[in-house]
Amino acid sequence: MKLYFAPLEGITTYTFRNTHAEIFGHCDAYYAPFITPTDNEKLSLKTIRDITPERNAGVNLKVQVLTNTASAFFKFADKIRPLGYDEVNLNLGCPSNTVCKKGRGAAFLREPEALEKFLEEVFATTDFKLSVKTRVGFASGDEFKRLLEIYNRFPLELLIIHPRTRAQMYKGMPDMDLFATAVAQCKMPLCYNGNINTAEQFNSVCSQFENLDSVMLGRGALANPAIFREIKGGEPLVTDELLAFTDALIEKYIPLLGSDIYTLHKLKEIWLYCIENYPFEKKTAKLLKKATRLSEFRKSLDFLPKECQL
Numbered sequence: 001m002k003l004y005f006a007p008l009e010g011i012t013t014y015t016f017r018n019t020h021a022e023i024f025g026h027c028d029a030y031y032a033p034f035i036t037p038t039d040n041e042k043l044s045l046k047t048i049r050d051i052t053p054e055r056n057a058g059v060n061l062k063v064q065v066l067t068n069t070a071s072a073f074f075k076f077a078d079k080i081r082p083l084g085y086d087e088v089n090l091n092l093g094c095p096s097n098t099v100c101k102k103g104r105g106a107a108f109l110r111e112p113e114a115l116e117k118f119l120e121e122v123f124a125t126t127d128f129k130l131s132v133k134t135r136v137g138f139a140s141g142d143e144f145k146r147l148l149e150i151y152n153r154f155p156l157e158l159l160i161i162h163p164r165t166r167a168q169m170y171k172g173m174p175d176m177d178l179f180a181t182a183v184a185q186c187k188m189p190l191c192y193n194g195n196i197n198t199a200e201q202f203n204s205v206c207s208q209f210e211n212l213d214s215v216m217l218g219r220g221a222l223a224n225p226a227i228f229r230e231i232k233g234g235e236p237l238v239t240d241e242l243l244a245f246t247d248a249l250i251e252k253y254i255p256l257l258g259s260d261i262y263t264l265h266k267l268k269e270i271w272l273y274c275i276e277n278y279p280f281e282k283k284t285a286k287l288l289k290k291a292t293r294l295s296e297f298r299k300s301l302d303f304l305p306k307e308c309q310l
């Protein structure tokens with residue numbers, strides 16, 4: 001069973017991924033957050049900076065594209081081929097308004113005919129391997145049956161299913177019945193994604209669905225970056241590791257982002273998740289939230305107990 005770190009836009013940058021690989025490891029591949037190519041605009045260097053080989057040496061990186069036009073897909077493929085990539089993951093899950101207004105991400109699920117045509121064109125034209133990361137529908141899970149028929153028509157490398165609709169955003173429970181339908185019907189390898197926050201939850205999904213290719217973890221791995229190790233039978237997370245991880249990120253982000261304040265924002269976003277390991281440390285959680293200086297934020301972390309409380 002392979003374990004993947006989910007793409008988390010704004011958080012799992014190459015800096016984050018490399019630091020995670022160095023300190024925690026045990027993750028079989030990292031999915032980079034989506035890149036949005038457009039038809040008319042050349043992909044800027046800034047856009048692909050996150051996926052260049054020199055910034056990602058030593059990690060198995062999968063690239064994700066957010067588009068609903070085959071022409072933009074081909075331009076994107078041409079741009080990343082020289083970087084050594086021969087596979088792309090298509091984002092059919094992003095629920096954000098700005099993305100959905102343009103018919104991309106989860107909104108592409110609302111247009112099954114257009115999606116089918118897109119996939120036909122992609123498979124007819126390019127030798128790039130394609131995997132898909134999908135939700136089970138836009139407004140309702142009733143849409144999933146038709147979507148599965150479409151996916152089953154194509155030789156997808158992998159189908160990653162986050163069994164929520166766009167309407168659910170990231171809330172509510174993943175629909176395990178719909179996921180079971182996919183397991184029963186899909187011809188391609190399947191990856192489960194959604195709400196795996198502990199090794200126990202991972203084991204429970206794996207025992208329900210024995211033939212999965214892989215499991216992808218997002219917020220659970222942000223909160224507990226050692227979860228991949230734990231799942232593989234290793235030691236649970238301890239505070240010192242989380243602090244070492246934080247210090248390594250601070251050291252790398254300050255020169256990259258050019259200021260303490262931007263670094264503070266990045267770290268605050270990550271610690272929104274990490275603090276879940278300490279449900280009894282309300283005072284420290286408040287200090288972290290309120291910190292206006294990086295030094296103040298870092299000092300507050302020293303109040304945390306040595307052991308995680310979950």
Ligand SMILES: Cc1cc2nc3c(=O)[nH]c(=O)nc-3n(C[C@H](O)[C@H](O)[C@H](O)COP(=O)(O)O)c2cc1C
Pocket residue numbers: 006007008009010011032033034064091093094133162170193194195196216217218219220
């Ligand atoms: C802040 C944030 C950013 C995300 N960015 C992306 C992204 O760039 N591409 C993508 O496919 N999914 C993205 N997702 C969705 C996650 O990859 C994942 O599917 C979702 O969080 C459910 O898995 P989890 O319960 O393990 O977190 C994002 C989610 C969050 C919360």
